[in-house]
Amino acid sequence: MNNAYFRVLIKNDYIYNLSHPDDQIAMNWVAGETPWGTIQAPDGLALTVQRQFKQANRLCETYIFHNATPFDIFIGEGDIGIYTPFNDDYTNEDYMKQRCNTHIWCGSSFSYVCALRMGGEAPHLGLVLTHGSINTYSIHRNLQLRSNDRGDFILHPSPFQLSPNDDYILEWELFWHNGIEDFYQQLRSYPHYLDVSASRYVLFSGETALIRLMGNKCSGDITISKDSQAISYDRSEQGINFEFFAIKPGIHSYSINIDNYKTGLSLYVLPEFADLLEARCKFIVRHQQYSKQGSHLDGAYLTYDMETKQPVYSHVAHDHNGGRERLAMGVIIARYLQIKKDAELHASLEKYINYVLRELFDEDTGIVYNDIIKNNDWDRLYNYPWMSTFFLEVYKFIGLPEYLLHAYKALLAYYKKGGTEFSGIDIPMEKMISLLRAAGYNEESEIMLKNFRLHGENIIRKGANYDKSEVNYEQSIVAPAVNCLLQLYLITEDGRYLRGAEGQMRILELFNGRQPDYHLYEVAIRHWDGYWFGKRKLYGDTFPHYWSSLTGNAYHAMGRATGNHVWFTKAEHSLRGSLSLFFPDGSASCACVFPLYVNGQRAAGYMDPWANDQDWALYYMLEFLHGAQAFG
Numbered sequence: 001m002n003n004a005y006f007r008v009l010i011k012n013d014y015i016y017n018l019s020h021p022d023d024q025i026a027m028n029w030v031a032g033e034t035p036w037g038t039i040q041a042p043d044g045l046a047l048t049v050q051r052q053f054k055q056a057n058r059l060c061e062t063y064i065f066h067n068a069t070p071f072d073i074f075i076g077e078g079d080i081g082i083y084t085p086f087n088d089d090y091t092n093e094d095y096m097k098q099r100c101n102t103h104i105w106c107g108s109s110f111s112y113v114c115a116l117r118m119g120g121e122a123p124h125l126g127l128v129l130t131h132g133s134i135n136t137y138s139i140h141r142n143l144q145l146r147s148n149d150r151g152d153f154i155l156h157p158s159p160f161q162l163s164p165n166d167d168y169i170l171e172w173e174l175f176w177h178n179g180i181e182d183f184y185q186q187l188r189s190y191p192h193y194l195d196v197s198a199s200r201y202v203l204f205s206g207e208t209a210l211i212r213l214m215g216n217k218c219s220g221d222i223t224i225s226k227d228s229q230a231i232s233y234d235r236s237e238q239g240i241n242f243e244f245f246a247i248k249p250g251i252h253s254y255s256i257n258i259d260n261y262k263t264g265l266s267l268y269v270l271p272e273f274a275d276l277l278e279a280r281c282k283f284i285v286r287h288q289q290y291s292k293q294g295s296h297l298d299g300a301y302l303t304y305d306m307e308t309k310q311p312v313y314s315h316v317a318h319d320h321n322g323g324r325e326r327l328a329m330g331v332i333i334a335r336y337l338q339i340k341k342d343a344e345l346h347a348s349l350e351k352y353i354n355y356v357l358r359e360l361f362d363e364d365t366g367i368v369y370n371d372i373i374k375n376n377d378w379d380r381l382y383n384y385p386w387m388s389t390f391f392l393e394v395y396k397f398i399g400l401p402e403y404l405l406h407a408y409k410a411l412l413a414y415y416k417k418g419g420t421e422f423s424g425i426d427i428p429m430e431k432m433i434s435l436l437r438a439a440g441y442n443e444e445s446e447i448m449l450k451n452f453r454l455h456g457e458n459i460i461r462k463g464a465n466y467d468k469s470e471v472n473y474e475q476s477i478v479a480p481a482v483n484c485l486l487q488l489y490l491i492t493e494d495g496r497y498l499r500g501a502e503g504q505m506r507i508l509e510l511f512n513g514r515q516p517d518y519h520l521y522e523v524a525i526r527h528w529d530g531y532w533f534g535k536r537k538l539y540g541d542t543f544p545h546y547w548s549s550l551t552g553n554a555y556h557a558m559g560r561a562t563g564n565h566v567w568f569t570k571a572e573h574s575l576r577g578s579l580s581l582f583f584p585d586g587s588a589s590c591a592c593v594f595p596l597y598v599n600g601q602r603a604a605g606y607m608d609p610w611a612n613d614q615d616w617a618l619y620y621m622l623e624f625l626h627g628a629q630a631f632g
Contacts, residue, residue: 032085032152040081044069067162081154089149090472103513109261123176132170133158138597147528201518202576203246214239220259265516283586285348296372299355301329321371325613334393366409384414415451429487475524479550486557519543522573530593534608540598546617549578578617
């Protein structure tokens with residue numbers, strides 16, 4: 001089934017290959033474990049699949065479900081699934097050219113998929129629903145590929161009922177586009193399409209969001225409700241506008257019905273940021289700090305199980321040990337104490353500092369240990385910049401030079417161990433140089449700057465040829481590379497670093513979507529964190545996960561480097577998106593596993609019960625808000 005725009009290989013009604021005839025790389029956009037068009041459905045439904053080019057540049061797929069029984073059939077959530085395995089994995093060495101980042105919006109009547117080639121080279125593939133309704137999706141993945149395969153996507157029609165001999169029709173079109181802006185521009189050409197957007201998706205109490213509906217359908221008969229209560233709205237030639245006032249913390253969902261076309265959007269409200277930050281710090285001190293005299297863990301900030309109300313520790317499961325990402329809790333408390341004095345938090349931090357120096361850090365060599373008893377069964381380079389950030393924040397709070405030198409030694413050890421060739425997360429380049437210079441440590445600052453420059457040169461030299469890490473390729477490999485180059489530009493004003501960062505930023509942006517839901521809007525694709533960091537140990541899309549905020553951190557740095565306010569807006573959206581991992585009482589979740597099912601196990605947007613490492617997201621938001629200004 002071919003024409004001037006599509007090359008489609010079909011066998012037994014399944015699509016095995018879909019590519020663009022002019023694509024020199026001949027990327028197959030629909031490869032997966034299960035072929036495109038495979039159906040999961042209850043007994044009694046007969047299926048007809050039709051494919052045709054309604055327009056030369058549009059491939060239309062129609063799935064007709066027929067009730068072939070003498071009984072009514074009621075279809076519930078997830079009862080029918082259509083496999084649409086967009087080629088989204090990191091198993092191929094040529095993933096930048098042969099794989100895509102897949103952004104899915106199950107928006108009922110107004111559903112779509114925006115697939116973007118990982119390297120950014122057009123053409124890209126889009127899907128838009130033209131008949132029927134899709135309200136959620138699931139994932140089936142090959143667990144032997146572990147974190148490197150996002151899995152096969154399964155789109156689920158919204159619940160419906162069929163009388164005997166009746167049909168239900170689901171139809172969509174596939175089309176090529178040149179990038180996310182062109183994708184949405186093409187969506188707007190469909191007469192039924194409704195563009196739904198909000199000025200904010202995660203709000204703090206007292207804030208307001210402007211919600212807009214735009215499209216040809218806006219002239220129809222419209223009913224809008226918030227949390228099941230009908231609301232009023234303003235209609236103009238530009239569309240429909242109404243405001244949301246953030247009062248009650250939690251999820252707030254809108255349902256929109258226009259001429260029986262249905263969609264919606266979701267917002268999330270938190271307490272005022274100052275209140276949230278204080279509540280979180282108090283929760284850490286009162287629930288997540290372990291106290292047992294004589295124990296190596298005495299003073300540690302540990303993972304906490306929100307279900308059992310108990311701390312969690314395992315030396316065998318590294319992501320639940322006494323070090324590593326858990327340093328975020330010490331970082332956020334040290335940062336908070338620079339803003340507001342608190343005797344309880346201060347005493348807790350002192351105890352934690354003693355724990356870190358006793359169990360996790362060598363004051364002479366700068367070696368950062370993976371776990372208590374100064375254990376380095378895994379000498380993990382990621383740990384070093386986090387330890388450096390921790391000591392920098394302690395130094396800024398307490399002011400003793402020894403902590404600044406601890407931070408310096410940790411980063412120096414990182415580079416001695418090959419850090420210039422490794423994409424460490426949260427390398428505090430700019431803060432390190434500034435504080436060393438201000439304290440008169442000029443020799444140390446020059447040594448560190450030399451290492452930073454070597455690191456930056458390696459990033460520029462490699463370009464998009466990223467080294468493998470704990471995952472072959474991911475957003476948290478690209479974001480730190482961008483951030484390192486931007487920090488170097490802000491330190492040195494060398495334009496080569498800015499130009500290098502701009503090139504890599506175009507790749508980083510491809511991980512982020514714009515679906516009108518607080519889980520998804522400017523939240524980077526990640527899909528393994530629930531397994532490694534959570535209690536349920538379930539693979540699957542994590543929207544959000546706290547490391548998505550690394551992209552917001554990079555956007556923030558780009559805004560500072562260029563002065564372009566657009567980057568600050570994008571940064572705030574991205575950073576706010578990760579804050580939905582926090583709750584008003586200061587409790588938190590390490591990840592939200594978003595799909596309806598993952599390998600047949602129900603997820604449905606559950607918040608994992610373990611509060612683990614998510615405080616990095618809170619720290620980056622605090623940095624974005626410039627500390628004390630957040631309380632102004």
